Amino acid sequence: xxxLGISAYYHDSAACLVREGEVIAAAQEERFxxxxxxxxxxxRAIGYCLKEAGIAPHQVDYIVFYDKPFLKFERxxxxxxxxxxxxLRSFITSMPVWLKDKLFQKSVITDALRDLWGxxxxxxxxxxxxxxxxxxxxxxxxxxxxxxxxxxxxxxxxEWTTTSLAIGQGNKLEVVKExxxxxxxxxxxxxxxxxxxxxxxxxxxxxxGLAPYGKPVYADLIKKHLIxxxxxxxxxxxxxxxxxxxxxxxxxxxxxDVFGGPPREPESELTQREMDLAASVQAVxxxxxxxxxxxxxxxxxxxxxxxxxxxxxxxxxxxxxxxEKVFENIWIQPAAGDAGGAVGAALGAYYIMLNQPRVVDNxxxxxxxxxxxxxxxxxxxxxxxxxxxxxIFTSHAPEEITNKTAQALADGKAIxxxxxxxxxxxxxxxxxxxxxxxxxxxxxKLLNLKVKYRESxxxxxxxxxxxxVSEWFDLGADSPYMLxxxxxxxxxxxxxxxxxxxxxxxxxxxxxxxxxxxxTHVDYSARVQTVHEKTNPRYYQLIKKFKELTGCPVLVxxxxxxxxxxxxxxPSDAFRCFMGTELDVLVVGNTFLEKPKQSQSLSIDYKASYxxx
Numbered sequence: 001x002x003x004l005g006i007s008a009y010y011h012d013s014a015a016c017l018v019r020e021g022e023v024i025a026a027a028q029e030e031r032f033x034x035x036x037x038x039x040x041x042x043x044r045a046i047g048y049c050l051k052e053a054g055i056a057p058h059q060v061d062y063i064v065f066y067d068k069p070f071l072k073f074e075r076x077x078x079x080x081x082x083x084x085x086x087x088l089r090s091f092i093t094s095m096p097v098w099l100k101d102k103l104f105q106k107s108v109i110t111d112a113l114r115d116l117w118g119x120x121x122x123x124x125x126x127x128x129x130x131x132x133x134x135x136x137x138x139x140x141x142x143x144x145x146x147x148x149x150x151x152x153x154x155x156x157x158x159e160w161t162t163t164s165l166a167i168g169q170g171n172k173l174e175v176v177k178e179x180x181x182x183x184x185x186x187x188x189x190x191x192x193x194x195x196x197x198x199x200x201x202x203x204x205x206x207x208x209g210l211a212p213y214g215k216p217v218y219a220d221l222i223k224k225h226l227i228x229x230x231x232x233x234x235x236x237x238x239x240x241x242x243x244x245x246x247x248x249x250x251x252x253x254x255x256x257d258v259f260g261g262p263p264r265e266p267e268s269e270l271t272q273r274e275m276d277l278a279a280s281v282q283a284v285x286x287x288x289x290x291x292x293x294x295x296x297x298x299x300x301x302x303x304x305x306x307x308x309x310x311x312x313x314x315x316x317x318x319x320x321x322x323x324e325k326v327f328e329n330i331w332i333q334p335a336a337g338d339a340g341g342a343v344g345a346a347l348g349a350y351y352i353m354l355n356q357p358r359v360v361d362n363x364x365x366x367x368x369x370x371x372x373x374x375x376x377x378x379x380x381x382x383x384x385x386x387x388x389x390x391x392i393f394t395s396h397a398p399e400e401i402t403n404k405t406a407q408a409l410a411d412g413k414a415i416x417x418x419x420x421x422x423x424x425x426x427x428x429x430x431x432x433x434x435x436x437x438x439x440x441x442x443x444x445k446l447l448n449l450k451v452k453y454r455e456s457x458x459x460x461x462x463x464x465x466x467x468x469v470s471e472w473f474d475l476g477a478d479s480p481y482m483l484x485x486x487x488x489x490x491x492x493x494x495x496x497x498x499x500x501x502x503x504x505x506x507x508x509x510x511x512x513x514x515x516x517x518x519x520t521h522v523d524y525s526a527r528v529q530t531v532h533e534k535t536n537p538r539y540y541q542l543i544k545k546f547k548e549l550t551g552c553p554v555l556v557x558x559x560x561x562x563x564x565x566x567x568x569x570x571p572s573d574a575f576r577c578f579m580g581t582e583l584d585v586l587v588v589g590n591t592f593l594e595k596p597k598q599s600q601s602l603s604i605d606y607k608a609s610y611x612x613x
Contacts, residue, residue: 001354002059004049005346006042007066007135007338009105011201013042014339014424016373017049017060018346021356023143025052026373026424028339031569037202038566041112042342048375057117060126064349065109066341067132068159128353130345132158133309134166134175136336139344140308141168142351143367144331147360149304150296154289154311155337156186156201165296168306171351171358182245183236185288186311188227191242192281194250196274197264207278208316209458212523213505214275216283218259223284225258232299233292270455272505286317293326303328308344312336312483313426315527319485322477334371334481335425343368343424370535371481372431374422377571382589385571390602393591398538405587406545409437409555413584414451416560418574419538423567427482428559429529430463430539432567432574434583436518436556438462443518443556445509450582454563457509460556461527462519465543468553469530472516482529482557488514493524518556529557580604 005016008029016026025048030036032044050057106127113123130138136153151166151173162184165177189207190200198206226242229235239245241255249263256262264274293305305327312318313336322330333340350356377385379395386393396404408415415435423431434451436443448456461482464472469479475486492515500511508522519526533540547553560574561567562581568574571588578586578593579602586593 001061001350002053002055003062003064003346003349004046004060005064005066005135005342005344005349006046006109007340007342007345008041009039010338011037011039012337012339013039013045014335014342015042015045015049016342016346016424017053018350019053021142021347021350021358023343023347023367023369023373025049026335026343027375027422028424028566030566031374031422034566034573036564036566041109043112043116046116052375058121062126062128062349063109063113063123064128064130064345065105066130066135066338066345068129128349130341130348131161132341133161133164133178134173134348135341135344136308136333137164137166137168137173137175137306137344138348138352139335139340140306140312140331140333141166141173142347142358143333143343144168144304144306145360145362145366146304146306146329146331148302149306149331150300150302150327151306151308152292152296153307153309154185154292155309156190157181157184162186163292167300167302171356173348173352179234182239182242185235185285186309187242187244187250188237189281189285189311189314191244191250191255192277195255195259195263196277197266197268197270199266200250204310204314206455206458208282208314210270210275210278211282211316212279212521212525213457213508214272214277214279216280217276218280219283221258222280226255227284227288229284229288229291231291232295233288233290234295235288270457270506275505282314282316285311285314286320289314289317290321290324290326293321293324297326305330306333307331308333308336308340310337315483316485316525318483319525322484330477331366332481332483334368334423334427334483336483337426339425365478365480365532365535368424368481370532371423371425371427371429372421372536373424374431375569376421377589379590382571382591386575386588386591386593389572389575390599391575391593392597392599393588393593395591398590401587401590401592402538402541402545404592405542405585406549408585409435409546410549412437412440414443414447414582416574416578416583416586417539417542418560418568418571418586418588420536422569425481426559427529428557428567429480429482430531430536430557432560432569433463434556434558434560437550437552438516438518438554438556439550439552441512441517447518447556447558452558452561452563453581457506459521459527460519460558461529462516462554463529463531463539463543463557465540465547465553466530466532468547469528472554473526473528475528475530479528479530480532480535482527485525485527487524488516488520488526492516516552516554519554576604
C-alpha cells in the first residue's frame with residue numbers, strides 16, 4: 001500500500017511517500033523549483049517520490065492533504081466578523097485568493113493531479129484531508145522510537161489550533177487538549193520577528209541567533225502586556241497589541257508604544273535594542289515551552305515526549321527543556337514545520353484511518369532514516385551534469401575522496417559537500433552541507449560574509465561523531481537532527497578576561513571562547529548534530545578521518561546555499577553555488593573540484609544582490 005502525503009499552498013510545500021508505514025521518500029518543492037519556501041502544488045516533489053519508489057501514479061492508494069481548507073476559511077471568516085469593521089482592507093485583499101485557489105482545494109488538488117498524471121483515474125476518490133495539528137502530531141509520534149509518548153505541537157496556526165497535546169499509543173493518536181487562534185506562541189515569536197525587522201516565517205531563526213547578544217530586559221513587559229502564562233503553560237495573548245487578525249502587519253501601534261517606537265526597518269543597522277528584544281521573546285518562549293511540558297508530564301504520566309510544529313525548531317528552547325529533565329526522552333520531528341505535515345498526513349492515514357499495526361524497530365534510529373529522504377545522484381549522473389556545467393573535476397575512489405576532503409578541511413579550506421540523499425527539512429545534516437574546520441577563530445565570520453552572504457552574527461552548528469559528543473558538549477541525549485542546543489564542554493572552553501566580559505552586543509562576536517570557536521556561540525552554546533555511522537557512513541568517515549588528522553572529531557556544518565536560496569539539490573545546483581561564493585573546494589559524490597581550476601567566466605555574483613546588516 002502506497003500513501004502520498006502533500007503539504008502545499010501556504011509555505012514550504014512538500015510531498016512524502018509512505019509504503020506499508022515506512023517513509024520511502026520526502027522532499028520540499030523549493031529544492032526543485034529553486035524558489036525559497038515555494039508554496040505551489042509540489043508536482044516535482046511528488047514526481048521524485050514516485051521515481052524513488054519505482055511506482056506509477058495509479059499505484060498510489062491514497063493522497064492525503066495535510067490540513068482542512070474549509071476549517072481554515074471558517075477561522076478566517078469568523079475572525080473578520082469578530083473584529084468588524086476593523087480589517088476590511090485585509091479581508092478585501094485575502095478573499096479573492098481564497099475564493100479562487102484555497103477554499104475549493106479539493107478540486108484544485110484533483111485538477112493538479114489530473115494535469116500531472118492524466119484524467120483516467122478518479123483522483124477525488126483517493127483524496128483525503130487531515131487536520132493541520134493532527135498532521136504535525138502524527139509526524140512527531142509515528143516515526144519516533146517510542147511505543148507510547150506525549151505529543152506536543154506548537155506553531156503559528158493551523159485551522160483553529162495553535163498548540164495541541166496528544167497521547168500516542170501504538171497506532172493510536174488522541175488529541176486531548178488544544179489552544180486556539182488567535183492565542184499563539186508561534187505568532188508571538190513571529191510578531192517580535194516582524195518588530196525587529198526580519199521576515200516572518202523565515203526570520204525567526206535570526207531572532208533566535210540574535211538573542212544571546214542581548215539581555216531579556218523586556219521579558220517582564222512581554223508578560224505584563226502581551227501574554228498571560230498560566231502555571232500549566234496554557235496562555236492567552238492580549239490582542240490589542242497585535243494586528244495579525246485583521247491587519248496587514250503583525251503588531252499594532254499599542255505594541256510600538258510598549259517597546260518605545262516603531263518596528264526596525266528591514267536591513268537597517270541592528271542595535272542593542274533588537275538584541276534585547278530577541279533575548280526577551282526567546283526567554284518567554286522557553287518559559288512557556290517548559291511549563292507546557294511540565295503540565296503535560298503531570299497530567300499524562302508519560303515518560304517520552306515528541307515535538308513538532310514550527311516552534312519545535314527552536315533548538316535553544318528544546319535544549320533547555322532537555323536539561324530540565326521533565327521527560328526521560330525527547331524526540332523532535334526534523335521537518336517540524338509545515339513541510340513535515342506531508343509526513344504526518346500520510347502516516348496518520350495509514351495508522352489511524354486504516355488501523356494498521358505499528359511496530360517500533362529498535363535496530364534503527366527512528367522512522368525518519370536520519371532525514372536522508374531526498375534525491376541521490378549516481379556517479380555517471382554527477383559527471384554528466386558537472387561536464388554540462390563546464391566544471392573541471394577529477395574522480396576518485398570513495399576512500400581517496402574522504403582523505404582528500406579531510407586534508408583540505410585540516411588545511412583551512414571551506415568546502416561544499418554533496419553526499420548521498422538530500423535531507424528533508426530545514427537542516428543540512430551532511431548530505432548537502434558547507435563544511436569547515438571549527439578550530440579556526442575566523443571561520444564563522446568568513447563563512448557568513450564570504451560564502452553565505454548573510455548577517456555576521458549568525459551562528460554555525462557542529463557535527464560531531466556520536467561516540468565523542470560527551471567529551472566536547474554538555475549534551476545528555478542524542479541529537480541527529482541538529483535540534484538541540486547544548487554548552488560546549490567546560491574542558492574545551494576558554495575563560496574570558498575581565499575586559500572581554502565587559503563587552504556587550506555585537507562586540508561579543510570576535511572573542512575566542514573555546515578550542516572550537518567557529519561553532520561556539522557567544523553564550524558558550526552550540527547547536528549540535530551527532531553523526532551516526534549507520535545513517536550516514538560517508539559523512540561519518542569524513543569526520544573520523546578529520547579527527548585522525550587533527551585530534552578534533554567536530555566539523556562546522558551549515559546548509560549548502562546562499563542567503564535567499566534553497567539548499568542545493570542537484571550537482572548543477574551545487575556547482576552554481578560553488579561558483580557564486582568563496583568556497584575553496586566542492587565535493588560531489590566521488591568528484592573533487594578546486595576553485596582555482598575553474599573558468600572564472602562561470603562565476604556568479606551573488607554578493608552584489610545582498611545588503612548585509
